[in-house]
Amino acid sequence: MTTNDSSFIPPSGEPQGALAKGMTGRRRLLTYGLGAVAGLAGAGWGWWRMQPSGLADGVLDAFWAAQFDGIDGVPVAMQAFAGKPLLLNFWATWCPPCVEELPLLNSFYHQHRDKGWQVLGLAIDQPGNVHKFLQRMALDFPLALGQATATQFSRDLGNDVGGLPFSILFAADGSIAQRKMGQLKEDDLDRWVASL
Template identity: 40%
Template sequence: MNKKHLAGYAILATAFTVLGAIAGVRQDAKGPVTTSYAPTDSRAHTAAANLYAQSLNDLAGKPQSLAQWKGKPLLVNFWASWCAPCVQEMPELSELAARDGGKTFHVIGIGIDSPTNLAEFAKKIKISYPLYVGGLGATDLARGLGNANGGLPYTVLIGADGQVRKTYLGRLKFDQLRADLAALKG
């Protein structure tokens, strides 16, 4: 990694840390800042279609088409290894994904970090769902899915029909998430 990329990641990490801290301070005990979306006449949201059009590397460096998740209920978690709330929620998110086993929904993680940092993190903490390297470009992808402030963690719930159902900015409250996932099935 050259110095230009390293400096870019450092600046981005600092910006996300500040934005995350601001979002964290503004949150109350109710949990993350959430946004619910109205249906779009059973047509996929443009943001979800854009997500499915992406190809990101997995942690082994192999390109993976996100189109493989099209037509399946999906929880997309944007995170970084330097983001404390991201790291704190990942074990419980991993347990939730493992318990369901893809029967009713799938979870993927998109890391806004360097491939090296993400791979080192994954060696320390075992995660049961696929992790992809989004790098700096994933910031734009998250913004397209409603993350105007660029804070992390940022999670997006997408129905099998490609409609964005809800977004969560900040650390997840899992009781709330389980209720949203149950409503997704119904």
Template identity: 40%
Template sequence: MNKKHVAAYAAVAAMFGIMGALVAVNKKDPPPLTTVMAPTGGKPHTAVDKLYSQSLNDLAGAPQPLAKWRGKPLVVNFWATWCAPCVEEMPELSELAGHDNGNSFNVIGIGIDSPSNMNEFAAKLKIAYPLYVGGMGGTELSRDFGNKAGGLPYTVLIGADGQVIKTYLGKLKFDELRADLAKLKS
């Protein structure tokens, strides 16, 4: 190889390096995938009925009927301790739940994880909303709400009437969630 070829290869390599850096700098997180479920003529969605018929253990191991959340808008967050975006969004979700104190909506978390992992995690962070152990059954429950791939985090916004208002796959955009919650108040 002569010096001309080396210089040409170096120039091409430098150009690709600059292009890669520009792409990395301008890369934005993809927006979460949101879905609006079809209305059911005022009746609760089947997935909501299934959710409210469940009894899941809290972190102390006591079974808790989820029907107690019926009648007020509910944010249901499916998460796991090993899911980085789940862990990243939990402090802000906790702040949102704590700020409202259940006055106009409630937030619950259903962990797709083991009770020991969830307890260890909860001991480190102060979460202002109830956490329930869903295990692998929680994955099936999230699939009932349209999460066909079983991806996490997966969040479901349920109206007071049992209608699924919206689902969010991926890390929450809290401006969007706050706007959706504000629409429920009006």
């Protein structure tokens, strides 16, 4: 072998020329590839973590027997919503995605209430905060104050992480038809309506 051979690697083992550039490119590709795999794994874990979990034993019976404080001071009994589809939304005034989805829920309520659909917003918040908020944004669907009791129901109904917003679609028979952790979009509601 002569030293004029372009594939010659000196005895020290150090690559030269195009070979050195190729190794740098392979290292870069490996680094980017590993980074992409790590990113996908993290996104997958985050998606999995945000999926609603199973239900606690007896939670549906307890939920339908529950009652919450109404915004106007009149108790809101869950039993009053039985027999028709119910979209239940756990929300708070301090939660930006919750606030962003409220006009969509209000519109959904107006479009579907004559078809037998119901909407209930269960605020995980202080009464004073909710009353001040409603002075800025009027909502037509029923609202109730949940606080600690509603937080526990949210967890028992599959919201392990306690995140907001959390929405549940109950079928007319009281069973859970759909659940979503995170902000509802119009296509979510369209799919939910079509599912019943």
